[in-house]
Amino acid sequence: MKMQFKEISGSVVAPRGFRASGVFCDIKKLGTGKGSNKGLKRDLALIVSETPATVAGMFTTNQVCAAPVKVCVERVKRGTAQVVVVNSGNANACTGRPGLADAREMVSFTERALNLPPGSALVGSTGRIGVTMPMDNIRAGIIEAATLLGASAEHAGHAVEAIMTSDTRPKQLAVEFKLGGKTVRLGGICKGAGMIQPGMSPTGARPATLPALHATMLGFITTDVAVDARVLQAALNGAVAQSFNRITVDGDMSTNDTVLVLANGLAGNKRFGIRNSEFGIFQAALNHVCLELAKKIVRDGEGVHRVVTVRVSGARTVPDADAAARAVANSALVKTSWHGGDPNWGRIIDAIGYSPATVVEEKVDIGYSATGSKKILWSLQRGQPTKAMFKQLCAAVAPKEFELHINLNLGKANAVMYAADLTEEYVDFNKGDVKDASSLGG
Amino acid sequence: MKMQFKEISGSVVAPRGFRASGVFCDIKKLGTGKGSNKGLKRDLALIVSETPATVAGMFTTNQVCAAPVKVCVERVKRGTAQVVVVNSGNANACTGRPGLADAREMVSFTERALNLPPGSALVGSTGRIGVTMPMDNIRAGIIEAATLLGASAEHAGHAVEAIMTSDTRPKQLAVEFKLGGKTVRLGGICKGAGMIQPGMSPTGARPATLPALHATMLGFITTDVAVDARVLQAALNGAVAQSFNRITVDGDMSTNDTVLVLANGLAGNKRFGIRNSEFGIFQAALNHVCLELAKKIVRDGEGVHRVVTVRVSGARTVPDADAAARAVANSALVKTSWHGGDPNWGRIIDAIGYSPATVVEEKVDIGYSATGSKKILWSLQRGQPTKAMFKQLCAAVAPKEFELHINLNLGKANAVMYAADLTEEYVDFNKGDVKDASSLGG
Numbered sequence: 001m002k003m004q005f006k007e008i009s010g011s012v013v014a015p016r017g018f019r020a021s022g023v024f025c026d027i028k029k030l031g032t033g034k035g036s037n038k039g040l041k042r043d044l045a046l047i048v049s050e051t052p053a054t055v056a057g058m059f060t061t062n063q064v065c066a067a068p069v070k071v072c073v074e075r076v077k078r079g080t081a082q083v084v085v086v087n088s089g090n091a092n093a094c095t096g097r098p099g100l101a102d103a104r105e106m107v108s109f110t111e112r113a114l115n116l117p118p119g120s121a122l123v124g125s126t127g128r129i130g131v132t133m134p135m136d137n138i139r140a141g142i143i144e145a146a147t148l149l150g151a152s153a154e155h156a157g158h159a160v161e162a163i164m165t166s167d168t169r170p171k172q173l174a175v176e177f178k179l180g181g182k183t184v185r186l187g188g189i190c191k192g193a194g195m196i197q198p199g200m201s202p203t204g205a206r207p208a209t210l211p212a213l214h215a216t217m218l219g220f221i222t223t224d225v226a227v228d229a230r231v232l233q234a235a236l237n238g239a240v241a242q243s244f245n246r247i248t249v250d251g252d253m254s255t256n257d258t259v260l261v262l263a264n265g266l267a268g269n270k271r272f273g274i275r276n277s278e279f280g281i282f283q284a285a286l287n288h289v290c291l292e293l294a295k296k297i298v299r300d301g302e303g304v305h306r307v308v309t310v311r312v313s314g315a316r317t318v319p320d321a322d323a324a325a326r327a328v329a330n331s332a333l334v335k336t337s338w339h340g341g342d343p344n345w346g347r348i349i350d351a352i353g354y355s356p357a358t359v360v361e362e363k364v365d366i367g368y369s370a371t372g373s374k375k376i377l378w379s380l381q382r383g384q385p386t387k388a389m390f391k392q393l394c395a396a397v398a399p400k401e402f403e404l405h406i407n408l409n410l411g412k413a414n415a416v417m418y419a420a421d422l423t424e425e426y427v428d429f430n431k432g433d434v435k436d437a438s439s440l441g442g
Numbered sequence: 443m444k445m446q447f448k449e450i451s452g453s454v455v456a457p458r459g460f461r462a463s464g465v466f467c468d469i470k471k472l473g474t475g476k477g478s479n480k481g482l483k484r485d486l487a488l489i490v491s492e493t494p495a496t497v498a499g500m501f502t503t504n505q506v507c508a509a510p511v512k513v514c515v516e517r518v519k520r521g522t523a524q525v526v527v528v529n530s531g532n533a534n535a536c537t538g539r540p541g542l543a544d545a546r547e548m549v550s551f552t553e554r555a556l557n558l559p560p561g562s563a564l565v566g567s568t569g570r571i572g573v574t575m576p577m578d579n580i581r582a583g584i585i586e587a588a589t590l591l592g593a594s595a596e597h598a599g600h601a602v603e604a605i606m607t608s609d610t611r612p613k614q615l616a617v618e619f620k621l622g623g624k625t626v627r628l629g630g631i632c633k634g635a636g637m638i639q640p641g642m643s644p645t646g647a648r649p650a651t652l653p654a655l656h657a658t659m660l661g662f663i664t665t666d667v668a669v670d671a672r673v674l675q676a677a678l679n680g681a682v683a684q685s686f687n688r689i690t691v692d693g694d695m696s697t698n699d700t701v702l703v704l705a706n707g708l709a710g711n712k713r714f715g716i717r718n719s720e721f722g723i724f725q726a727a728l729n730h731v732c733l734e735l736a737k738k739i740v741r742d743g744e745g746v747h748r749v750v751t752v753r754v755s756g757a758r759t760v761p762d763a764d765a766a767a768r769a770v771a772n773s774a775l776v777k778t779s780w781h782g783g784d785p786n787w788g789r790i791i792d793a794i795g796y797s798p799a800t801v802v803e804e805k806v807d808i809g810y811s812a813t814g815s816k817k818i819l820w821s822l823q824r825g826q827p828t829k830a831m832f833k834q835l836c837a838a839v840a841p842k843e844f845e846l847h848i849n850l851n852l853g854k855a856n857a858v859m860y861a862a863d864l865t866e867e868y869v870d871f872n873k874g875d876v877k878d879a880s881s882l883g884g
Contacts, residue, residue, distance in 0.1 A: 064795030064803045094791055094803065096826050129788030130827055195775060195792065250774040252789070253796040332692040332774075332864070333637055333872055340873030346571030347694070349536060350637065353506030354695035361506045361536065384538050385572055422774070424866040430775055431782030 005175035005288050008185065011156040014174035015185040015224035016266040017050040021148040022158030025141025027089030027127065029134055044141035045162035047220055048083045048114060048149055053262040055081040055122070056233035058240045060257035066093035067103035068123040069258060075107070075122055076260070079229030084220055084260055085110040085142060086124040087133075088165050088191070091216065093255040094130045102133040109139055113146040124258050126165055126191065126216045159189060163218055166193035166429070171296040177285050179225060180278050184267040188221035188289050192247075192297030194430060195254040216254035217244060217297055221289060225282060226265030227272070234274050235283045236261050243290035247418045249301035250426065251330035261286075298418045299401075303426030306338050307401045309371065310417040312352075314407040320357035321415035324406065327355030328417075335422035343368065343393035345379045352406060363409040368396035376405050447730050450627065453598040453614035457627040457666035458708040459492040463590040464600030467583025469531030469569070471576055486583035487604035489662055490525045490556060490591055495704040497523040497564070498675035500682045502699035503643050508535035509545035510565040511700060517549070517564055518702070521671030524562040526662055526702055527552040527584060530607050530633070531569040532576070533658065535697040544575040551581055555588040566700050568607055568633065568658045601631060605660055608635035608871070613738040619727050621667060622720050626709040630663035630731050634689075634739030636872060637696040658696035659686060659739055663731060667724060668707030669714065676716050677725045678703050685732035689860045691743035692868065693772035703728075740860045741843075745868030748780050749843045751813065752859040754794075756849040762799035763857035766848065769797030770861075777864035785810065785835035787821045790848065800852060807849040810838035818847050 013020050022042040030040070057076035059069050075081065085106055092099050107121035114120075125133075149155070160170040174187030195216050227235075240259055272278035298307050310329050315321035328334055331351040337344040345366045352359050367378035377396050378386045396402060455462050464484040472482070499518035501511050517523065527548055534541050549563035556562075567575075591597065602612040616629030637658050669677075682701055714720035740749050752771050757763035770776055773793040779786040787808045794801050809820035819838050820828045838844060 062792065062795040063801045064791050064806075091788075094788060094822075094825060094827075096804070129792070130822075195789075252773055252775045252792065255792050255795060331694055332868070333694045336869050336872035337874055339869065342874040344874065346533075346536060347637075349506050350504065350571065350694065350697050353504040353697060359505045362538070364506075380536075380572075383536060385536075422869055424869045426774070427778050427781065427864055427866045427869055430778035432779055432784040432786065 010153045011172035011187040012222045013151045013156045014187040018222045019149040020047045020155045020159040021145045022162030023145045025137045042162035043089045045086045045159035046145045049264040053264040054229040056236040058259045066256045067099040068125045071103045082120040084122045089127040092125040163191045180269040182269040184225045186223040190219035190293040192217045194302040195252045216256045219259040221261040223263045224267040239286040239290040243294040301420045303423040304420040306421040309403040312406045313414045314409045315413040316411035318413045321413040323355045324352045324357040325415045325417040327351045329419035338421035343397045365407040367405045369403045447617035452595045453629040454664045455593045455598045456616035456629040460664045461591040462489045462601040463587045464604030465587045467579045484604035485531045487528045487601035488587045491706040495706040496671040498678040500701045508698045509541040510567045513545045526564045528566040534567040536572040605633045622711040624711040626667045628665040632661040632735040634659045636744040637694045658698045661701040663703040665705045666709040681728040681732040685736040743862045745865040746862040748863040751845040754848045755856045756851045757855040758853040760855045763855040765797045766794045766799040767857045767859040769793045771859040780863035785839045805851040809847045811845045
């Protein structure tokens with residue numbers, strides 16, 4: 001279902017009844033003071049609904065998962081929540097039992113600060129791995145953030161800033177659409193940059209069909225739609241499968257990947273089931289917001305110069321299509337050729353050939369199009385180079401964004417990956433600064 | 443079995459009855475003339491036994507495999523051969539039926555040039571993918587190479603040079619040892635550099651147990667040991683499984699990976715079966731030569747500054763150990779941290795956590811040692827940071843080569859990978875020169 005959605009400002013506070021804030025509480029312990037914003041990047045955010053909301057979540061399937069993920073997986077099962085507390089600068093991952101106690105304190109402290117009943121808060125963290133949370137700073141941050149909540153685009157902007165790590169740009173979006181005769185709104189913020197190839201599931205357990213994947217990405221979505229938790233989770237599963245779980249920057253799946261949706265029902269629409277037409281409309285809107293946010297993560301990935309949509313078609317099975325798309329999207333040689341503006345089909349067919357997908361060399365087509373265009377310039381057809389001029393092919397891969405089309409011509413299954421090039425800047429950024437332990441990323 | 447082998451010079455011509463040559467025949471069509479060496483890097487080699495030899499081979503499991511691989515797979519099954527013709531500059535991959543005809547002509551032309559019966563020749567190619575072989579140059583090269591065969595270390599050196607692509611150094615080795623009362627010799631040459639994570643099998647078919655892997659690496663081994671083809675293949679399977687199939691530079695498996703062994707029996711030892719003690723000695727020698735050659739490939743990989751031996755122990759199963767080792771060895775974030783001299787255990791535990799291996803965070807140990815040393819400096823034990831000083835850990839990962847130890851503490855299975863860092867030079871080299879199509883690597 002292809003629909004148009006009206007974009008509005010305010011991201012997570014665009015839906016009725018939501019407020020947000022973001023403060024600096026020195027989570028990285030830069031030593032510039034606690035609990036106050038001194039012009040440094042904010043590092044703690046609150047997103048609050050004025051009424052209890054239904055909730056759904058998707059979590060990293062990494063077996064080494066962070067304490068906040070463990071806490072959220074438990075709490076999302078209950079189906080309701082009212083506030084999300086998120087920090088950057090520390091992932092609270094590989095921090096053992098003390099880390100889990102810290103994550104639990106973050107939610108309970110937030111609930112008390114906002115006078116909400118136990119079980120109302122969810123938590124997300126991103127930043128260094130293996131470092132104990134600076135709980136004094138966190139508590140001071142939560143208290144300050146609770147006093148600064150508001151529903152303006154500026155408030156949402158503070159929250160977006162607070163969740164950024166190596167992101168160079170804030171990533172946010174909100175849309176307004178009609179649902180069951182009511183005007184409803186859906187907004188979201190996210191962060192990404194490195195360690196980006198999410199593979200999330202509703203419980204953090206890895207389904208057999210989910211490939212072994214690899215980012216810290218955090219996404220927080222709010223809506224005033226009235227929707228039951230189970231229906232909301234079904235919509236989120238579908239939306240994440242086609243968006244956040246289809247992006248890769250560097251092929252590394254984080255310990256902290258989390259997407260949460262809070263739906264407070266203040267739009268007053270009639271609740272719907274997954275067989276109602278309203279579900280299709282809601283799913284399409286959620287898909288749109290998740291996909292646009294996911295693409296923003298790839299575009300702003302560490303050192304990324306080019307974004308390539310890898311479209312595999314004609315695979316025997318969906319896992320085959322997915323495996324071929326991921327092999328290409330994560331091949332160091334393919335990614336460096338994209339960086340170089342080199343239409344190197346040899347590396348592409350090499351990558352699909354070593355993927356677990358069934359591939360017959362003599363059947364493979366490889367081509368390029370402008371983003372969204374149906375006009376494909378084929379460089380390889382049925383395993384043989386076409387007569388396309390090398391200059392034409394170079395022109396096709398020169399734009400900042402383009403689409404790569406791979407048809408295996410063996411079946412009807414498709415898959416898409418939103419991928420990035422591999423640049424010297426990525427290497428330089430991630431080789432880290434070994435003067436201290438601050439380079440432990442998560 | 444740990445044995446010492448006496449290293450001798452001459453690599454592939456060290457064993458009795460072998461001769462080699464290497465010439466320049468302008469396979470890349472640089473336009474500097476054909477069939478003569480004008481001081482440019484040689485690009486065509488012959489390795490010849492004076493008597494028919496038994497033969498064994500291992501070939502890429504990439505489903506997109508080059509024409510010379512297809513020809514060798516067929517011919518190695520017969521169990522005998524007498525000459526190998528190898529070229530660099532053109533991989534003869536993705537060249538369709540004309541490419542297969544060219545590969546067949548390379549072997550038949552070589553047989554005629556050397557007055558050998560049909561079926562005596564094997565072929566290997568490495569270089570550009572998707573470009574038709576310049577057969578006039580190839581024929582002229584074979585004729586010249588046939589006149590220049592010799593058994594000196596210089597001749598072997600010419601052959602090594604001829605198979606190099608982005609290699610910066612020749613890679614060769616020969617050993618002498620006692621077998622059944624006779625002095626026998628085993629020598630080899632190889633090339634690597636990029637597109638290096640071989641996953642080879644005897645027939646090029648992918649066994650279920652072999653992970654989806656990813657180099658063009660070529661290895662040619664000669665010996666004067668008398669050994670039946672089936673016994674030789676068994677020894678090669680074992681040796682490659684622990685050497686060439688355990689290296690990775692960039693995680694990309696080539697269309698052309700090939701290892702061939704020719705055994706001409708001129709040492710006059712009594713033939714042995716796989717249950718005889720001689721087999722153990724021969725296997726150990728072949729293991730040694732293959733492993734030393736494989737390590738040379740990693741050390742000379744494109745842009746490689748550091749070589750890391752990743753040792754996973756305590757896995758539940760061997761596939762688990764292998765999967766964890768490969769996830770770490772191929773993680774962009776782990777590899778960039780090695781480049782930076784950063785002992786970042788967070789990225790390591792993240793990678794094993796997203797690997798298909800069963801991992802329990804609270805059980806994982808991560809540590810470092812000097813190459814070959816049993817003294818391990820643990821950075822993480824049972825999922826928790828140790829008291830090792832950050833400076834000590836930095837010192838442990840500062841050398842050009844070191845060992846990374848990961849104990850999953852869940853079982854008894856082990857695996858090792860010989861891995862490389864990821865540097866700006868790798869990216870710069872592989873982003874290619876888009877002024878022409880010469881960057882198609884294979």
